[in-house]
Amino acid sequence: MKIVIGTTNKAKISAVREAFLKVGIMAEFHGVEANSLVSAQPLNDEETVKGAINRAKDTLKKEQGDLGIGLEGGVKWVNETLYLCNWGAMVTRSGHLYTATGAGLPLPPEIEMGIKKGHELGPLMDVYTNQKGIRHHEGAIGIFTNGLITRSDMFEHVVIQLIGQWQRENSVV
Ligand SMILES: O=P(O)(O)OP(=O)(O)OP(=O)(O)OC[C@H]1O[C@@H](n2cnc3c(O)ncnc32)[C@H](O)[C@@H]1O
Numbered sequence: 001m002k003i004v005i006g007t008t009n010k011a012k013i014s015a016v017r018e019a020f021l022k023v024g025i026m027a028e029f030h031g032v033e034a035n036s037l038v039s040a041q042p043l044n045d046e047e048t049v050k051g052a053i054n055r056a057k058d059t060l061k062k063e064q065g066d067l068g069i070g071l072e073g074g075v076k077w078v079n080e081t082l083y084l085c086n087w088g089a090m091v092t093r094s095g096h097l098y099t100a101t102g103a104g105l106p107l108p109p110e111i112e113m114g115i116k117k118g119h120e121l122g123p124l125m126d127v128y129t130n131q132k133g134i135r136h137h138e139g140a141i142g143i144f145t146n147g148l149i150t151r152s153d154m155f156e157h158v159v160i161q162l163i164g165q166w167q168r169e170n171s172v173v
């Protein structure tokens with residue numbers, strides 16, 4: 001089985017690998033640059049899930065495979081508090097689509113201010129933590145859960161939800 005993932009982000013690719021390993025499906029994995037067709041920083045659930053779906057569909061156009069997976073990170077306002085939001089989508093070769101959402105927690109005022117000014121969460125997190133490339137490593141979720149859930153752990157859970165829905169519908173054991 002060949003899985004095509006619409007990203008070159010290390011945290012996302014390792015999440016997909018770990019998810020398939022955890023459910024016992026042997027596969028080869030390819031990361032390709034995919035078009036999310038949404039803004040670089042999605043600002044609500046609707047836009048974030050759309051980005052995940054577009055990436056999933058685009059991957060199978062860019063490279064042949066059995067399943068295309070798109071993972072998208074964003075932020076959203078809930079009762080005037082800014083939260084992290086995360087979505088995943090999986091498409092089959094025959095065009096079936098599965099979606100799932102991931103963990104989210106509130107972001108601090110410094111981040112909120114930067115987002116309001118139009119900055120992206122990735123660079124804002126690097127400034128906030130005084131580190132480089134947080135989005136490729138533990139991610140905002142890792143920082144704000146005190147390292148208990150990394151970006152990869154969080155997306156792994158999203159991908160397991162996608163695999164489970166696909167298995168249920170296709171009676172895959
Ligand atoms: O290469 P791609 O796949 O695009 O990976 P990405 O890290 O840019 O991830 P997204 O496009 O899905 O995320 C949209 C924006 O939100 C940022 N972001 C999302 N979740 C994050 C997290 O947990 N930690 C740091 N930045 C995050 C990210 O850097 C982007 O600016």
Ligand SMILES: [Mg+2]
Pocket residue numbers: 040
């Ligand atoms: Mg991006």
